[in-house]
Amino acid sequence: MSAPPPYRGMAIRAGGLTGMVMVLFLALLARFYDLMVTRHAEFRAAARGQTSTSRQTMAFRGALRDRHGRNLALTRAWPSVAVDPSAIVPEDREAVAERLSATLGIPRRTVLEQLAKDSRFRWLSRQITDPRVLARLPALACGGVEVREELARSHPAGRVGAQLVGFTDVDGQGLSGLELVLDTVLAPRFGRQALLRDGKAGLMRPPVDEASPEPGRDGADVVLAMDLTIQTFVEEALDRVVAAWRPVSAVAVVLDPRNGDILALASRPTFDPGARRNVPAEATRIRAVTDSFEVGSTMKPLIAAAALDAGLVGVAETIDCTEDGSYKVGKRTLHDHHPLGRLSFPEVIVKSSNIGMAQIGQRLGIDRTYRLFRALGFGRTTGSGLPGEVPGKVTERARWTEAYTLASVSMGHEIAVTPLQFASAFSALVADGIIHRPRAILRIGDREIPPAPLRQVYGKDVTRNVMAPILARVVTEGTGTKAMVPGHVVGGKTGTAQVLSRGGVAGYVASFIGVAPMDEPRFTVFVLLDRPRRDQGTPYGGTCAAPCVGEILARCLGYAEIAPSRSTGDGRPEARARHAKGR
Amino acid sequence: MAMTPDALPPLAYGRAITWIAFSLTAIGVLMIYSASTFWGAAKFDDPAVFLKRQLVGVALGFAVFLLCARLPVSFWSRRAGLVLLSALALLALVLVAGSRFNGARRWIRFLGFGFQPTEFAKLAVVVWAAAIAVRKGPALSRFREGFIPAVLPVVAVCGLTLLEPDFGTCLFLGGLGMLVLILGGLRMSHLMTAGVALVAVVTVFMLTRFEYIRDRISFFAGEQESYQVRQAFIALGSGGLAGRGIGAGAGKLFFLPEVAGDFIFPSIGEEIGFLGVCLVVSLFMAFVWCGYRIARLALPFDRFAFLLGMGLTAWVGFQAVVNLAVVSGSAPTKGIALPFISYGSSSLVVCLAASGILLSVARAAEARRDAA
Incomplete structure (x- = not known):
């Protein structure tokens, strides 16, 4: 042994110490192997869980547009301004308030109140649309003031078409009208952007390696059949007629008879879709589909034409409408407004004889009349797709009687x-x-919705050559003269139906349906007033609804640039006659 | 005649230690940069701020390394008392003029740089213990003449460290000093009676006095996993075998505490995986092995060089073990840096100084061996 004992002891201790350190390192490696390799999946998931998050990306709700692409409802991102009162020291409040008030155009006191709040976030001005304020916004940026984008629905047409367009809640969910029924197609699909969250959960950044897994998609734009200009005519006309006659409610419909397009649809009461708060449900109803009425005489041409079409009555035939103005059907006695005597077929309609129509109805019979109603779509929803549509009411086939049901429906009752x-x-x-299925929507996104002709209800000859001149006579010489449009041939029919209650006559449903131009119909306008005021006598369809229809038709014809047709002295449309000859 | 036939000359181990130290330093610089960019950007608006500061430490450390490599081993044995006194003075100074951080005074601000006296104290304790052990010789085994004068200064260093307070470093310094003294011939029985009693008293004192230590220990003892350790596990575990790639770790996104400092190793594990962990641990093991071989080869000629070399090696080795034990949840959180790698100029400079001294020891051993 060369090394002296103390050295040897030291060498052994040093070797032991070194060995111990090595063993500890190896033990730690084993520990790291366990943590890093064996439990890799567990901790990788935990890491992902605490670092990954996502943020909703902006997407826009589809716009509603009129048939010419004019915006009725659209969603845009508008800047909103908020403050973080905790980030603004009290000494700076006055100066900041001064600047914010000047930029945003809100009272300085309001800003100061918000700045005094013990909060991290207070809205100052939301969804700013004023272009002057918008122009000043970029200069606003400073500590404690935040400008963020908020989505908001705007209605450039305001109250025009309010019921049809409908409105949404603050989150963009459709609550009425087409906004409601088309919610699923209009609704945007918000995307999600993957983000990396850090341990402070404050800073976020897009991950380096991950693409956004769910891109957002804007909602589909929807083009309505509605024409904003015509809708505006209708709204204005309704406002006037409602002011004059103060009905419980009023409805106006403008259809294109060639394809069933709903060019305008309005009712009163109405609402402002931008107001969002305090909107009475009453005012949001599309009464043209949610309410049904007994229209009375306005119905008569539909029955008469069917009888004519079936050859059960001739155009030249005269019908005895009695000298005393009363007529018995079974046990029931019917009356005309005043005794009419013998009337030709056209005169029955032009003068709106109940007795005459009852007889024509008798000839048509229960079966044919019932089938006519089915063919015309009564008693079933039209399939327009508008929300809240009701089928109306047609008496069950088994319960029809000649004296009551048949006679009543011939006059537009029951x-x-x-x-x-x-x-x-x-x-x-x-x-x-x-007959066409009424078309409210022309296009959803890229999908065109074609017109839907349903069936041939009447023969072409009867409608063109017989019924058209009769309807024109109603306006030129009958009950609908107030719907006349100078220079144009308008056809139509009035109706005044009693609304009965326990105490007697509660009021009237006054209506008028007008069509123009009669030689090549472009517009069918129906205006119905439910229980207009009666203080100036009975509110007939011819007195209150007809002028309204006349006004709408006049403006529509002008808007459509339809040239006036020369008409003969007796109101017979020369243009129509020429047209018929040409065929 | 030779105790162990040795194929490699001492200087080979010295060169190896140099390269190991530089490799670990380089890994440290790279990983500090990777780990600290977000922190630096958030706190100082400069992603490279920690990199820059560490590079200053690297430059300083390299100079100190060269200096220590050239100083003869005897320099340390002759000035051991002065070295220890300087350490004590600096430790006292930090208690008076140190800057506070998280409730503890650990730094002395000097010319814009923070200096941590406890790091220097590690070197001082090793030098002092080696010197006193050699000076006392066989007397070291006697209680009054050997144990008391050798141990008291170490206890003084520990005491000042405890007052900062820095409980973990206090224990580490005490352990390191005792280790060198035991290697030098201190009797275990003396140490048992005095040391264990002292440590017990101090421990109880600390537990009642400093809530944060109590919390750390109760965290470790209890079922509850501390947030720090949990984050270390997540970082290490999500690294897997090969890691997520340098720069791609998520632990540094303000999840890992002290991500460039004491908890840099989980970030390394996350980014370069278990293979990277093996590399770093292997380098430390190699460092320990080379340090041991240098000391062992110096033993026949110079007991001081042996004790100094073993002390420095054990210091680096144990400090690495403790740090890795903490980040792997195997020991309570202590506040012990990973040598060469953790952010901090003081730690890096003294670690490079230790490497320089080991190289100097190797040179001396080589010279004596050639002479023999």
Whole structure:
């Protein structure tokens, strides 16, 4: 042994110490192997869990546009301004308030109040649309002031078409009208952007390696059949007629009889879709489909044409409408407004004889009349797709009687129809007998919705050559003279139906349906007033609804640039006659 | 005649230690940069701020390394008392003029740089213990003449460290000093009676006095996993075998505490995986082995060089073990840096100084061996 004992002891201790350190390192490696390799999946998941998050990306709700692409409802991102009161020291409040108030155009005191709040976030001005304020916004940026984008629905047309367009809640969810029924197609799909979250959960950044897994998609734009200009005519006309006659409610429908397009649809009461708060449900209803009425005499041409079409009555035939103005059907006695004597077929309609119509109805019979109503779409929803549509009411086939049901429906009673159903049915009468499904929407996104002709209800010869001149006579010499439009041939029919209650006559439903131009119909306009005021006598369809229809038709014809047709002295449309000859 | 036939000359181990130290330093610089960019950007608006500061430490450390490599081993044995006194003075100074951080005074601000006296104290304790052990010789085994004068200064260093307070470093310094003294011939029985009693008293005192230590220990003892350790596990575990790639770790996104400092190793594990962990641990093991071989080869000629070499090696080795034990949840959180790698100029400079001294020891051993 060369090394002296103390050295040897030291060498052994040093070797032992070194060995111990090595063993500890190896033990730690084993520990790291366990943590890093064996439990890799567990901790990788934990890491992902605490670092990955996502943020909703902005996407826009689809716009609603009129048939010419004019915006009715659209979603845009508008800047909103908020403050973080905790980030602004009290000494700076005055100066900051001064600047914010000047930029945003809000009172300085309001800003100061918000700045005094013990909070990290207070809104100052939301969804700013004023272009002057918008121009000043970029200069606003400073500590404690935040500008963020908020989505908001705006309605450039305001109250025009309010019920049809509908409105949304603050989150962009459709609550009424087309906003409600088309919610799923209009609704945007918000995307999600993957983000990396850090341990302070404050800073966020897009991850280096991950693409956004769910891109957002804007909602589909929807093009309505509605024409904003015509809708505006209708709204203005309704405002006037409602001011004059103060009905419980009023409905106006404008259809294109050639294809069933709903060019305008309005009702009173109405609302402002931008107001969002305090909107009465009453005012949001599309009454043209949610309410049904007994329209009365306005119905008569639909029955008469069917009888004519079936050859059950001749155009030249005279019908005895009695000298005393009363007529018994079974046990029931019917009356005309005043005794009419013997009337030709056209005169029955022009003078709106109840007795005459009852006889024509008797000839048509229960079966045919019932089938006619089915063909015209009464008692069923039209399939317009508008929300809250009701089918109306047609008496069950088994319960029809000659004296009551048949006689009543011939005069437009005991049958309830929605204004849209009726306008659609009447359009068939003037559009070569073809009924179309009312079309509210022309296009959803890229998908065109074609017109939907449903069936031939009347023969073309009857509608063009017989019914058209009769309807024109109603306006030139009958009950609908107030719907006349100078220079144009307008056809139509009035109706005044009693609304009965327990105490007797509660009021009237006054309506008028007008069509123009009669030689090549472009517009079917139906206006219905539910219980207009009676203080100046009975509110007939011819006195309150007809002028309204006349006004709407006059403006529509001008807007559509339809040239006036020369008409003969007796109101017979020369243009129509020439047209008929040409065929 | 030779105790162990040795194929490699001492200087080979010295060169190896140099390269190991530089490799670990380089890994440290790279990983500090990777780990600290977000922190630096958030706190100082400069992603490279920690990199820059560490590079200053590297430059300083390299100079100190060269100096120590050239100083003869005897320099340390002759000035051991002065070295220890300087350490004590600096430790006292930090208690008076140190800057506070998290409730503890650990730094002395000097010319814009923070200096941590406890790091220097590690070197001082090793030098002092080696010197006193050699000076006392066989007397070291006697209680009054050997134990008391050798141990008291070490206890003084520990005491000042405890007052900062820095409980972990206090224990580490005490352990390191005792280790060198035991290697030098201190009797275990003396140490048992005095040392264990002292440590017990101090421990109880600390537990009642400093809540944060109590919390750390109760965290470790209890079922509850501390947030720090949990984050270390997540970082290490998500690294897997090969890691997520340098720069791609997520632990540094303000999840890992002290991500460039004491907890840099989880970030390394996350980014370069278990293979990287093996590399770093292997380098430390190689360092320990080379240090041991240098000391062992110096033993026949110079007991001081042996004790100094073993002390420095054990210091680096144990400090690495403790740090890795903490980040792997195997020991309570202590506040012990990973040698060469953790952010901090003081730690890096003294570690490079230790490497320089080991190289100097190797040179001396080589010279004596050639002479023999």
